[in-house]
Amino acid sequence: MQKSKNILVAPLNWGLGHATRCIPIINAIIENGDRPIIASDGQALALLRKEFEKEEFIELPSYGIEYGEDGQNLKLKMLKDSPKIWMAIRNEHKMLHSIILKHQIAGIISDNRLGLYSNIVPSVIITHQLQVLSGNTTWLSTQLHLHYIKKYDYCWIPDVEGLESLSGKLSQNDDYEIEKVYLGPLSRFKNTNNYQKKYDLMILLSGPEPQRNILEKKLLEEVKRYTGEVLFIAGKIEKEQRFLKKGLLTYYNYL
Numbered sequence: 001m002q003k004s005k006n007i008l009v010a011p012l013n014w015g016l017g018h019a020t021r022c023i024p025i026i027n028a029i030i031e032n033g034d035r036p037i038i039a040s041d042g043q044a045l046a047l048l049r050k051e052f053e054k055e056e057f058i059e060l061p062s063y064g065i066e067y068g069e070d071g072q073n074l075k076l077k078m079l080k081d082s083p084k085i086w087m088a089i090r091n092e093h094k095m096l097h098s099i100i101l102k103h104q105i106a107g108i109i110s111d112n113r114l115g116l117y118s119n120i121v122p123s124v125i126i127t128h129q130l131q132v133l134s135g136n137t138t139w140l141s142t143q144l145h146l147h148y149i150k151k152y153d154y155c156w157i158p159d160v161e162g163l164e165s166l167s168g169k170l171s172q173n174d175d176y177e178i179e180k181v182y183l184g185p186l187s188r189f190k191n192t193n194n195y196q197k198k199y200d201l202m203i204l205l206s207g208p209e210p211q212r213n214i215l216e217k218k219l220l221e222e223v224k225r226y227t228g229e230v231l232f233i234a235g236k237i238e239k240e241q242r243f244l245k246k247g248l249l250t251y252y253n254y255l
Contacts, residue, residue, distance in 0.1 A: 005106035008099065010039040011048075012112040014065050015206035016235055019044035021126075021158055021186040022111050023051060037103050040113075046237040047254075058099060060113070061091040065208050089115040089148075110152070117151035124154040130173035130180075146175060154179045158186040199250070200228025206235040223249060 007029050011018035019040065026048075029036045038048050039058040049057060063085045093115035099105060100120055108123035110116040117123045127149065132141035149155050159171045161182045173180075203219055205212055216234055223230050229248050236253045244251040 005034045006037050006104050007034055008037045008039060008103070008105045008108045008110075008116070010060065010108070010110045010113045010116050011044050013040055013042040013044035013062065014112070014208060015212075016044060016047055016237070017206060018111040018126075019047050020188065022048070022109075023188040024186055025109060025126075026052060026055075027188070034106075037099075037105065039099070043237040050237070056103070058103075060095070061088040063088045089113075092116060109156075114148040117148070122154075123152045124156050124181075125149055125152040126156045126158060126183075128157055128159050128167045128171040130155070130157070130175075130178070131170055133170060146173075146178070150175075150177050154181055157182045158184070160184055198229065199231040201226060202231045202233070204233045204235065 009022055009026055009029070011022045013019070026036045026038065035055075036052070037056050037058065038045075038052060039060050040048065041060050041062040045057065045059060065085070092113060096108075096116055096118060097120070100118065105121055107121055108116050108118055109126065110123065111126040112129075114125075117125075125148075127145075129145055130142075130149070132138065132145050134141040155178050157171050157180060159165050159167050159182060161172075165171055166185060171182075201223070203223070205216055205219075207215075212235065220232070223232065226248070230250065232249060232251045233255050234251070234253050238253050241255075242251075242253040
């Protein structure tokens, strides 16, 4: 009989995409007879707590990622925040050794958290950003990201390789030092023919503030002129689920 293993699964709290694409991975760990130990912070951690109420959770240091109100200054804002992000990466790496010992971790799956590499147990990082396209600073931002990716045993890429890739050149890199595994797209949804059409348009938001909130306000104004049924999911993980029906608009804070 196979002995159950504890696997640390740790998505980055940068919007909800990293957390949601870890859901099928966590389910696969459970189906394999192993035990996920889930680690993150903020809304990503809150979402996974709701999804996996019976599992064990660890709160990690927050990267504190925020976007400026003016999108033109994104690179400047990220540069300004880089010491805070670097410190969070350093602190989560310092925590990792005690987490491995306390929870008897047999392996680590990190979704874009850069400090969870180990020389004690196997570690993989999930990322599609093997090239970080940042305009005239692309070479520098890519090398900084690769510096951390190379600390992991494997890089799992949630995409397909080659011309049919969803993320294009972002997920393509010939660096031979990276052990790349293309997983294909990760989703918790399954294709089915057993459905009924209820809405004409769905708006699904996520991402760091204040830009998420700015976009929400703009889209709520735009849909007033739309003549079909609209499902609006704001991507705000709060204590209670909120629901509002107004004319053709159905609004949820999260689903």
